[in-house]
């Protein structure tokens with residue numbers, strides 16, 4: 001059955017793999033499932049045809065026959081449940097891997113997003129520079145805890161799982177901030193995820209969209225779009 005996902009026509013992250021279609025691409029690559037990508041402009045994302053697939057007018061979506069899904073975590077979970085390689089067979093190990101999926105999206109990602117949203121929404125305000133260290137410290141609390149738990153293990157549980165896939169994509173949002181780099185074992189963990197062949201294929205796929213669009217269109221993205229990843 002043909003699978004179709006949606007992604008930005010020209011990603012605001014300029015092909016760095018931060019947009020959330022990257023998670024879905026990576027999961028599908030790990031599962032060995034071919035997929036089509038339908039590219040959307042910011043305008044098209046808010047039009048009725050796409051809103052019928054995604055109530056919030058965002059990417060990614062996932063279409064498999066009559067099934068339409070949105071929310072990157074739900075899509076990755078769906079792929080992981082139906083194909084080998086992303087969730088362990090042992091029931092308890094599987095439950096723990098699912099727990100890490102929720103932890104990535106519900107516990108680790110929110111403070112990282114708070115910092116990004118503050119830059120987008122309050123970046124010009126007088127208090128922004130004062131607020132930034134507070135937001136960074138909230139991220140450090142979670143990273144310290146995660147770093148302690150990971151220790152020198154390769155993955156969060158015994159083997160790579162969809163929990164690691166989501167956690168790595170969440171932590172990647174911090175690259176270049178200097179915060180992730182304060183935790184060498186987390187930096188190495190992210191690098192381990194990025195070294196997986198399936199990750200590399202997914203990254204190359206989304207980067208190709210951006211480089212093709214850039215050579216065809218030389219228009220700069222407006223600031224708001226640049227930062228809404």
Ligand SMILES: N[C@@H](CCC(=O)N[C@@H](CS)C(=O)NCC(=O)O)C(=O)O
Nearest residue numbers: 019020058059060071072073228229
């Ligand atoms: N919780 C959603 C978030 C989806 C999301 O924020 N998508 C971004 C791209 S990564 C988007 O579509 N931004 C444009 C917008 O919200 O208008 C998920 O994980 O899928």
